[in-house]
Structures are given as C-alpha cells and as structure tokens.
Amino acid sequence: MNIIKSIGLYEIAVLLLGTSSSFLIYLSLKQYLKLRRYRHIPHPKTYGLFRFFTGNLHELQAYKNDIGFSGLILKWFNDLGPVFKVYFFGEIIVSVNGPEAVKKVTIDLDLHKNDLTYNMLAFPFNERALGTGLVTEIDKEKWKASRALFNHAFQRNILKTFLDEFNEKSNLLMEKLRGKADGKTLVTMFPELNKFALDIISSVAFGFNNDSINQSENYLNKLIINLLHGINELLIDPLIQLKPNKFKMVNEFRKSLRELREFSREHINQRIRDLENKDHVPNDILTIIIKNYGGDSLDLDDLIDQFLTFFIAGQETTANSLAFAILELGRNPEAFLKLREEADKYIGSKNYISFEDLANLEYTSCVFNETLRKWPPAPEFSRKTYKEIEINGIKIPKNTWIMCSPFISGHNPEYFPEPEEFKPERFLKSSEFSQKNMINSYTFFPFSLGPRNCIGQNFAKIEAKIFLAKFALNFDIRLDENQSYGLKEVLTLRPKDGCRVYLTQRNF
C-alpha cells in the first residue's frame, strides 16, 4: 500500500495504460502478420468497429439462428468461389470445396485432423471426455491401430447379426408413437429419435438394455445431453469458464461427465470379469473390442474414451438425420407415398425386416441419402495442413486450419440441380445424375471420406432404413404449421424445432 502511495496514482495509471497499449500493439501486429500470410485468399466482407480482430463474427452472430454456420458458408461460397477464408479473432479457417479439393485433402494428402477443434471434444474444460477415442485421436499411428480393431466390429457380416436389436428397438418406438397417433397430440420427433438411437447403440454396441424409449427422462440420455450441451457452449464461447454466470453450467457438465465415465467404467469392468469367468456375454461390439485389445495393452481409460465416442458420434447424428427425413417427407407427400409403396411391396405386414429385405429398399435408401445431402448432420469437418498446399491455384500455408463441407457440395447445383428441392429419385441407380457420375464419393460425402471416414455409416444406414420403412408402413404425417424451419447448429446440424408433427395411424 505504501509503495503504491509513494508511486502515486498518476504513475500507476500511466503504467497500466502503457502496458495495455503495448499489449494491444502486440496483438494488432500479430493479427496483421497472420492476415498478411493469407491476403491472397478471398474472404467475405467484415463488419463492426473491431472487425480487424473479430473478423466474420458479426455475420455469424446475425445468421446463427436462421441459416446457421452451414448456410452462411454456403452463401460465402456462392459469392467467393471454391476456396475462401474466414476468420474469428486469431483463427483463420480456409474453406476448400469441389471434388478435386475434397479428394486432395482427405485422400491424396490425407491431412491430419485439426487439433484445436478436436481437443475441445477430447478434453473440454480440461476434463477427459472423448479423450483418445476414434473421432478425436490426432496421432495417426495410434489412430490406425484402434481403427483396425474397430473396422472388424463394423463389418457388414457382423452388423447383420444385430438385426434383431435394430428391429426390436424400431418396433418399440412404433409402439410408443402409436399411442400418440390420434391426429391431435403434438409429437416432437427429435427427442423420440434421440432416445431410439441411444437405445440401439446401447444394445448393439454395448449389450445393455437402456430402454429410454419408454421413459420420459432417462439417466444415460440426460448425462449425454449435458455433455453435448457443455461442449456446444464451449465451442461457441471458448472463454465460457471464466464467466461467473456460467459456473453452474460448467459444474453440472463436469459432474455429468464424471458420472458418465464412471458408468462406462463399471459396465466395461463387468464385461471383462464376465469374459474372464467365461460367463455368457453378448456377442456385441464391446466384446469384440475387449477380445481384440486383449492382454496387457488393455487400458481402461482408453476403452472408456471409445465407449463415449460411440455414444456421441452415433446417437445425435442419426437422430438428427431421421428428424430431417420426417420433416422433408411431411413437406413432400409424393416422396412419402413412394416410400410407403416400396415398404408395402417388400415388407408388408412383416414385423421383422431382414438383411435381404433391406437390399430391396432402394427408394428408402434414396430418401435417406437425399436427406443427408440437404441436411448433413456433420456439415463440415476440418483438417490441418502440415506443409504448404495448392488448391485451385491458390497456395494455402503450412499449419492452416482447412474445412471441407458436405453441406456446400450437397447444395451445389452443378451436381445437384435445384438443390433446395427434396428429390430422392436423383439417387436411384437408374437416374441420369447417377449415370452421368454427377453423384459420386467426391460430390456426396456426408460420412466424410478417406481413412478417417465414418466407421458407423453402415450401422446408420441399417438403422435409418428400418426406421423409415416401419414409419411409412404405420403412420400418416401432418406437420405442425407453427414450427420454424430454421436450423440449430453447433456440433451437429438439427431442425431448430426438432420436427413437430401430428401423427395418425395409417388408413389401410
């Protein structure tokens, strides 16, 4: 205190002013030099008093509740062309688009995942969440080793053995929806589908009957929702943990995450014990993984990371896409009738959809594909350049955060004429778009591409086809006219109001 008195308030003020001005000058210089490295790459106009620092944040805030980040980058793509940059504070992201670019990034160069984004999923708020699970593992060699184990568990002939579970959970959901199908009860599809997807993963992948479909609030579902909510909040605002009004949310997040990991630990430990005691165990993905990890290499925390990864990667993505599908079918009754015709023809009154039946459901696949084209649940994915690369004649510096967008590609009229229309027919093998190869792996890639593509894509396709066929066989849909058709997007893309419908039992 005495020292302060002797220095005097004036000197302190000058000192503080001096320090903050030097800091501001340092930040400005750093920002200037960074932007200079990218000045040859086109970028959208920036707005606001502090736009030199905030970059494109202003527009993002303005559009986030309407067309979402995906809609915004599509707008920028239409204005600026296939390669452009956007920036928010110190982070510059280069969006690269077009079949050549996507092939180069994901396959030819097989770029690494970008650590900044994936770390927020791996260790949000400095807590271990998805850790070194498949989605978030940045180290290529370690990732390769675990992917090799999991590839085995996700082969079609293994998934085939789980059809009973897929059918059983779909039947349970139909049963529940039948109870609401009086034409007057408002049903929000997303939460129903979210529980459905959770129960399927719980049962197929980890051999336990979670039964959230029949519960209004489910323990596991609630923990996962809290986990995703926390990660979403962190992605929107990386400084969130410093804000006193968010302390409660952050604490709840931490508590849920710890409970979730504990829940996983107990479940995995039990399975290990059962395997050691040679007790009967389900032949599910967990058993396959434990047997393959085996021996000394088995690290329980790694297994928990994988366990959580499959819940997070496989639940919301599938639920979102199915909610979008119902929304589109409600708006496109012709497509809905064709879907039903196909289900009538190949499934009819059967309660069980077999693998052979699935092969016949081509139009159902097209409905799912068209939904994923228009509304990919993972609308962008990111990578990082480890050396300077060139795309469309534009040089992109080393260590750049690159973004590829299945959303932009799916809305490009060059490959998908009238992209705003919902036309499942374009995916029929006989359609001119398929024949002319306009639809191929580099124009339609909702499950990403290359070595780090989605391991669960066949799983998701089986789940979606069984659900869609059964739904079309059972119900008529009327959309709630008061719902917004906006998007909700942070980690994944979802219909803003969750797809609100009135159902009636189908008139035969």
Ligand code: HEM
């Ligand atoms: C419609 C449903 C789904 C969509 C659209 C989807 C999409 C994607 C995409 C785009 C990626 C790449 C992400 C990135 O590069 O960061 C991915 C990765 C992954 N997905 Fe899916 N997914 C779906 C369903 C599932 C399901 C059902 C499971 C599991 C049962 C699953 C498990 C995974 C895993 C583990 C990865 C990481 C793969 C790796 O890096 O080796 N996904 N998914």
